Amino acid sequence: MASGQLLRAEALACTGHRHACHVMLYSDTKSQLFGRIPIRHVVLMQVRFDGLLGFPGGLVDPSKETLEAGLTRELLEELGVAVPVSEEDHVESRLAPAVSAAPSNLITHFYVKKMEEEQIREVEKASASTAVDHGLEVMGMVRVPLFSTKRGGGLGFFLSHSFIGNARSQLINSLLRLHLLSAPELQCALRSSLKMHAQSAEDLKAALALC
Numbered sequence: 215m216a217s218g219q220l221l222r223a224e225a226l227a228c229t230g231h232r233h234a235c236h237v238m239l240y241s242d243t244k245s246q247l248f249g250r251i252p253i254r255h256v257v258l259m260q261v262r263f264d265g266l267l268g269f270p271g272g273l274v275d276p277s278k279e280t281l282e283a284g285l286t287r288e289l290l291e292e293l294g295v296a297v298p299v300s301e302e303d304h305v306e307s308r309l310a311p312a313v314s315a316a317p318s319n320l321i322t323h324f325y326v327k328k329m330e331e332e333q334i335r336e337v338e339k340a341s342a343s344t345a346v347d348h349g350l351e352v353m354g355m356v357r358v359p360l361f362s363t364k365r366g367g368g369l370g371f372f373l374s375h376s377f378i379g380n381a382r383s384q385l386i387n388s389l390l391r392l393h394l395l396s397a398p399e400l401q402c403a404l405r406s407s408l409k410m411h412a413q414s415a416e417d418l419k420a421a422l423a424l425c
């Protein structure tokens with residue numbers, strides 16, 4: 215098993231750890247960008263209160279509720295509509311890497327749920343209207359652009375943004391595992407993302423000089 219990865223049961227047996235559950239919601243689509251670029255799939259992420267990109271979800275206390283009941287409760291707060299998640303949607307549990315010298319005590323549980331495109335649209339509408347967390351813990355839901363433009367835009371530029379924890383690798387692993395994109399398509403986007411990242415560092419240095 216890959217480093218840090220735990221079976222769901224092993225993760226639940228870890229005492230003194232915090233547990234966070236997050237889910238990638240996605241659907242197929244026939245929509246075309248500019249009427250000619252097939253989008254193929256809709257994948258939802260969110261801009262969090264701290265400005266980072268992540269998946270909807272949150273902390274769950276397994277001594278009080280199941281991981282899936284806790285995740286479903288968090289989703290209602292963040293999305294404004296009931297999206298029941300079950301154990302069959304579980305993909306992996308992982309010990310989060312330590313951020314300081316102290317060992318990590320956070321275990322992240324990741325889920326993936328396929329929906330109909332119409333249900334995804336309902337989630338998008340509710341998340342900006344009825345969700346209690348809108349504008350507070352969640353600044354807004356976003357669709358991951360799964361296409362690449364000639365100049366490396368789309369997924370490449372999206373991946374150059376900053377993500378919470380291991381959310382970027384959760385996204386990339388899911389796109390590969392579910393065959394939403396091929397390995398060469400992802401490699402191409404990641405190369406473009408690295409270039410964009412270097413350019414952003416230069417832009418930020420120039421912006422800092424203005425202050």
Ligand SMILES: O=c1[nH]cnc2c1ncn2[C@H]1C[C@H](O)[C@@H](COP(=O)(O)OP(=O)(O)O)O1
Nearest residue numbers: 234236268269271272273322378379380381
């Ligand atoms: O999308 C994510 N993928 C992996 N880990 C994540 C993701 N979002 C958050 N996290 C980690 C890092 C956070 O500190 C904890 C708690 O998550 P959060 O959503 O912030 O939980 P609360 O809203 O505070 O309940 O999980």
